[in-house]
Amino acid sequence: MLNFHDNNLFIEQVRLLDIVEKYNTSTYVYSQDQIIKNFEKYTRELTEIAGGMICFACKSNSNGTILKLLAQHGAGADTTSGGEIYRCLKAGFNPDKIVYAGVGKTREEIAYAIKSNIFMFNVESEEELYVIDQIANQCQHKVRIAIRINPDVTPDTHSYIVTGSKGTKFGIPYEKAVQIYLNASKKKNLIVSGIHFHIGSQIVDLEPFKLAAQKIKSIIDILNTYNIKVNCINCGGGLGIKYNNTTNVISQHQLMTEMFNIFGKNNKFIFEPGRSIIANAGCMLVKVIYSKISGNKHFIITDAGMNDLIRPTLYGAYHEILPVFQHNNTQNVITDIVGPICETGDFLAKDIMFPIVKQNEVLIVKNTGAYCSSMSSEYNSRPKIAEVLVKNDNFMLIRKRACYDDLLLNEI
Numbered sequence: 001m002l003n004f005h006d007n008n009l010f011i012e013q014v015r016l017l018d019i020v021e022k023y024n025t026s027t028y029v030y031s032q033d034q035i036i037k038n039f040e041k042y043t044r045e046l047t048e049i050a051g052g053m054i055c056f057a058c059k060s061n062s063n064g065t066i067l068k069l070l071a072q073h074g075a076g077a078d079t080t081s082g083g084e085i086y087r088c089l090k091a092g093f094n095p096d097k098i099v100y101a102g103v104g105k106t107r108e109e110i111a112y113a114i115k116s117n118i119f120m121f122n123v124e125s126e127e128e129l130y131v132i133d134q135i136a137n138q139c140q141h142k143v144r145i146a147i148r149i150n151p152d153v154t155p156d157t158h159s160y161i162v163t164g165s166k167g168t169k170f171g172i173p174y175e176k177a178v179q180i181y182l183n184a185s186k187k188k189n190l191i192v193s194g195i196h197f198h199i200g201s202q203i204v205d206l207e208p209f210k211l212a213a214q215k216i217k218s219i220i221d222i223l224n225t226y227n228i229k230v231n232c233i234n235c236g237g238g239l240g241i242k243y244n245n246t247t248n249v250i251s252q253h254q255l256m257t258e259m260f261n262i263f264g265k266n267n268k269f270i271f272e273p274g275r276s277i278i279a280n281a282g283c284m285l286v287k288v289i290y291s292k293i294s295g296n297k298h299f300i301i302t303d304a305g306m307n308d309l310i311r312p313t314l315y316g317a318y319h320e321i322l323p324v325f326q327h328n329n330t331q332n333v334i335t336d337i338v339g340p341i342c343e344t345g346d347f348l349a350k351d352i353m354f355p356i357v358k359q360n361e362v363l364i365v366k367n368t369g370a371y372c373s374s375m376s377s378e379y380n381s382r383p384k385i386a387e388v389l390v391k392n393d394n395f396m397l398i399r400k401r402a403c404y405d406d407l408l409l410n411e412i
């Protein structure tokens with residue numbers, strides 16, 4: 001997706017500096033081709049071997065144009081709020097392909113989801129189950145549900161994005177699963193048809209997925225003895241990407257084959273990938289405002305801060321950064337690349353080897369397609385930045401840069 005020609009970095013056939021000339025910095029840029037390639041790795045596997053849906057976890061990137069693109073290619077959506085359901089419907093997702101998880105669905109959100117005719121609720125607690133039944137009754141609707149099981153499996157990833165361990169807020173403990181399925185099966189407005197697990201994010205090994213799936217399979221086997229059939233298996237998302245060259249990541253093929261082997265191919269499978277579809281399809285272009293030396297360290301101060309990209313400071317995440325115009329024969333020095341925000345935690349990279357750059361040079365921050373724009377804020381009253389989609393040798397604005405007036409939009 002990214003390649004150098006004559007020392008200039010290109011995304012597909014577009015020179016990154018041309019995007020900067022037209023739309024300035026900081027700007028998020030996405031490759032349409034890469035998004036579709038990533039998505040098709042999942043669909044190919046699913047259609048060739050089993051059946052089901054790939055529901056894009058739209059929390060990873062909720063830009064309407066990107067959602068629309070995925071919807072047009074047949075994706076479903078994994079949502080976690082009324083707002084996400086709204087965005088997905090607006091983007092053209094078939095409600096029949098929308099699933100809805102989340103530990104704190106409000107009554108209003110549940111009613112909205114029911115009226116929108118979404119495919120399935122992934123229920124995260126016993127109380128929620130009864131509230132859904134109640135509201136479904138008021139709406140005179142029958143509602144399809146899966147129960148999200150917490151399998152007590154801890155993948156090796158940042159602790160803030162582990163969701164499958166005992167003691168996290170997610171799902172129903174697997175020891176209680178059978179009883180809760182039995183209770184659910186007695187509710188007249190619920191159609192009990194699925195089981196869901198999602199153990200965390202940025203997971204690079206097969207083992208935790210396998211362990212979790214085996215535990216879920218044993219629950220399905222017990223449910224069968226009670227004549228409760230759950231044949232919609234939602235394996236969640238969580239597959240990681242290679243943020244640096246030293247990480248080895250399992251492929252979609254390995255993950256899905258393992259799931260099909262454990263559960264059997266005759267089920268309907270749902271996968272909810274977010275990061276593995278969109279992360280490496282996006283980058284961020286930032287400009288150098290100043291450089292300075294403090295305490296023997298070089299600092300590069302850019303026009304993007306932790307409000308635009310919170311992952312480095314929140315999860316200690318690494319995003320590779322490069323100048324978009326290649327420096328030949330320059331010496332690298334230990335550098336922090338920081339933003340303009342008044343916090344020491346405002347950095348894009350820490351203690352990396354980086355060339356000495358000049359004011360106004362443009363840098364690229366890689367792999368920022370997932371959980372970057374969607375987690376951005378206006379902290380320090382910094383308007384949200386622009387987003388651009390590249391297709392072959394064309395590019396178009398898909399979110400315009402906000403202005404100062406936007407900062408006051410809802411204030412009274």
Ligand code: LLP
Nearest residue numbers: 057101198201202237238272273274275371
């Ligand atoms: N399904 C459920 C129920 C989820 O909660 C998530 C992500 C996904 C699917 C998609 O997971 P993925 O395939 O993207 O790993 N902000 C963090 C990641 C938080 C993930 C939250 N849940 C980050 O920047 O690393």
